[in-house]
Amino acid sequence: MDSGAGTVREERQQKTYAQQHGVPQTEDLQRQYDLPEHAGREGTPMTYDDVIRKTVTSFAVLLVGAGAAVTLATMMPGIVMGLALVALLGGLVLGLVNAFRREPNPGLILAYSATQGFFLGALTWVLEMAYPGVAVQAVTATLVVFGTVLALFKSGKVRATPKLTKFFFTALIAYAVFSLVNLGMVMFTDIGMFGMRAGWLGVAIGAFAILLATYSLVLDFTNIQEGVEAGVEQKYGWAAAFGLTVSLVWLYIEILRVIVILRSITE
Known part of the structure; x- marks a missing residue:
């Protein structure tokens, strides 16, 4: 259940929006693009509407993939988790490739x-069979968190700060190491499906991870704001869409895990 989304976030967020995607800082835009205007010669500047369109496209494809997994699971349940593991590893590789590219593809x-x-479709299907209703609960909670963070960011009540960001990266490294160790124990021992994250300790760790994923959204919104204000090229809207997809996938997995752990305790 540790999808590697947190690891991708770690690599992708170490620099500012401009630095991580090879986009010049505001004061370097004119020199970099050799143009008097914000937009590069290849197109118009990135806008919020453009980021929204690209993000919706990314999530539409994600939903298609989830639907394909659920459909396959209902017809051939014996092979879907094997394919899900391949998809997990493929997603991790693609996530790292996208994170390190200078320009988005x-x-x-x-x-x-x-x-x-x-x-996610295969994982959700398996857990839904064991804990009916968990999918709706996790999706609803994820949307509520996303909407709340977006509203607070737009109102100016939530902002990324240097101190919080430093803490975020330190905690993220520690969490990534813990998650990898826990995943190894789950895969190669009989410790159980949650590993060291079973019981109320797992709920506490999950709540902390949800906070990390939530702050990751704040960093995404900050990066998007920086990109729009700097007038970077429209193509970098894909980088913003990728960042939001990574954060929301991570957030959904953490929420899903906490709900399942809570239900395993109380039922």
């Missing part, structure tokens, strides 16, 4: 969405 970003969608 829409095809690779959508491929990431498709593989992660298949993995």
